[in-house]
Amino acid sequence: MSKQRKAVALISGGLDSLLAVRVMQEQGIYVEGINFFTGFCVEGHTHAIRKKDRKKPKRNNALWCAEQLGIKLHILDIIEEYKEVLFNPKYGYGANLNPCLDCKIFMVKKAKEWMEAHDFDFIITGEVIGQRPMSQRKDTMPVVQRDSGVTDRLLRPLCAKNLPQTLPEREGWVKRDELYDFSGRTRKPQMALAKKFGFEDYAQPAGGCCFLTDKQYAVKLTDLWQSRGAREYELDDIMLLKVGRHIRPAPNYKLIVAREEGEGNFLQGYKRQYSQLRVTSHGGPLTLIDGELSSEDLQLAARIVARYSQGRMEPEVEMEFIDTSGHVQPMKVVPLGPMDVKSEWML
Amino acid sequence: MSRVTLDCQRLLCPMPVIRVQDKALQMHPGEEIEAICTDPGALNDIPAWSRINGHEVLETRAENDLYYVVVRIGEG
Numbered sequence: 001m002s003k004q005r006k007a008v009a010l011i012s013g014g015l016d017s018l019l020a021v022r023v024m025q026e027q028g029i030y031v032e033g034i035n036f037f038t039g040f041c042v043e044g045h046t047h048a049i050r051k052k053d054r055k056k057p058k059r060n061n062a063l064w065c066a067e068q069l070g071i072k073l074h075i076l077d078i079i080e081e082y083k084e085v086l087f088n089p090k091y092g093y094g095a096n097l098n099p100c101l102d103c104k105i106f107m108v109k110k111a112k113e114w115m116e117a118h119d120f121d122f123i124i125t126g127e128v129i130g131q132r133p134m135s136q137r138k139d140t141m142p143v144v145q146r147d148s149g150v151t152d153r154l155l156r157p158l159c160a161k162n163l164p165q166t167l168p169e170r171e172g173w174v175k176r177d178e179l180y181d182f183s184g185r186t187r188k189p190q191m192a193l194a195k196k197f198g199f200e201d202y203a204q205p206a207g208g209c210c211f212l213t214d215k216q217y218a219v220k221l222t223d224l225w226q227s228r229g230a231r232e233y234e235l236d237d238i239m240l241l242k243v244g245r246h247i248r249p250a251p252n253y254k255l256i257v258a259r260e261e262g263e264g265n266f267l268q269g270y271k272r273q274y275s276q277l278r279v280t281s282h283g284g285p286l287t288l289i290d291g292e293l294s295s296e297d298l299q300l301a302a303r304i305v306a307r308y309s310q311g312r313m314e315p316e317v318e319m320e321f322i323d324t325s326g327h328v329q330p331m332k333v334v335p336l337g338p339m340d341v342k343s344e345w346m347l
Numbered sequence: 348m349s350r351v352t353l354d355c356q357r358l359l360c361p362m363p364v365i366r367v368q369d370k371a372l373q374m375h376p377g378e379e380i381e382a383i384c385t386d387p388g389a390l391n392d393i394p395a396w397s398r399i400n401g402h403e404v405l406e407t408r409a410e411n412d413l414y415y416v417v418v419r420i421g422e423g
């Protein structure tokens with residue numbers, strides 16, 4: 001009897017990787033999945049934070065895919081290692097701060113290490129030629145194979161027929177004529193294949209798989225780096241960029257203003273790391289302050305926050321400034337007028 | 348039976364799952380992990396992860412804005 005061949009699949013939680021695994025399973029390959037957590041992944045965070053989204057059922061799509069497929073899934077925390085990919089991408093960025101090609105190379109390289117450590121035979125991905133502008137082009141796909149060192153142990157079942165033969169095909173572990181030749185941005189062939197396999201209710205993410213492809217997010221991240229004078233971040237920093245309204249009235253400080261109660265509760269968890277402004281006389285958003293403020297800065301900051309409170313039309317609003325040690329300073333301010341909140345402050 | 352408690356407060360999914368997963372690697376079948384989380388997503392994600400990887404969820408409960416998930420490590 002021939003040896004049971006084993007493939008490790010990069011599972012993003014989207015339809016393509018779901019299909020790629022099922023195509024392999026149809027050919028008798030044993031598959032386990034890995035999913036990478038860079039800290040920038042879109043997965044459910046804002047849903048967990050925002051109150052209005054809390055009622056919607058939440059699920060982690062990578063776990064959901066694995067369950068549909070009946071495969072094990074390993075979620076790898078690559079937050080630290082990923083920094084180097086983001087700071088110095090050899091192949092540069094896509095439309096925003098997304099280093100997609102370097103990211104793919106890095107993930108395939110990690111998958112290769114995992115494959116070798118766990119005695120698996122090859123790697124599969126759900127990539128399709130021409131599907132994404134940077135990492136899934138006919139000319140960049142071989143770059144991933146070369147730079148990750150995986151060479152011909154990387155199989156892309158959904159477009160393999162358009163690519164040179166790989167080791168699993170040559171060795172007869174998988175049949176090339178039962179692989180696919182998808183290409184381009186159309187989703188129709190994937191949807192038809194999903195139907196054939198009986199998959200419903202799969203995730204259809206718009207754009208990329210992470211916040212780095214988001215223009216507004218990239219602006220906030222660039223601002224964070226500029227304000228710190230260095231390209232650095234911790235997980236908390238990049239989480240906070242997903243929450244609240246970010247306002248920078250001066251280079252030395254930034255306000256993070258909760259947009260609703262769920263965000264306020266979330267920001268509350270940071271009270272030991274950031275000082276806060278709270279409106280006491282009216283309903284108002286919890287606000288964190290990132291940076292050092294002069295007393296003039298504090299006045300302006302408080303007036304801005306008052307602008308977002310229910311007392312915005314009142315002559316005066318009472319507030320508290322609470323520093324990270326919990327010391328409370330009461331304040332009374334005149335809310336800023338609607339025309340005085342400058343658009344260039346908004347990140 | 349030994350049970351360890353994992354503090355996953357303030358961690359957003361999938362970090363609580365990753366913490367449970369990494370802890371599970373150091374544990375033996377039959378031992379238990381109780382994860383205490385603030386992200387309600389953990390109530391779905393940790394059980395989903397457990398089902399996939401052959402572990403048993405003994406309990407999930409919400410109490411005062413905290414979410415508890417107890418997992419018994421399986422043989423796999």
Ligand code: SF4
Binds near residue numbers: 099100209211
């Ligand atoms: S969208 Fe983000 S996670 Fe996806 S390949 Fe690009 S950089 Fe990597």
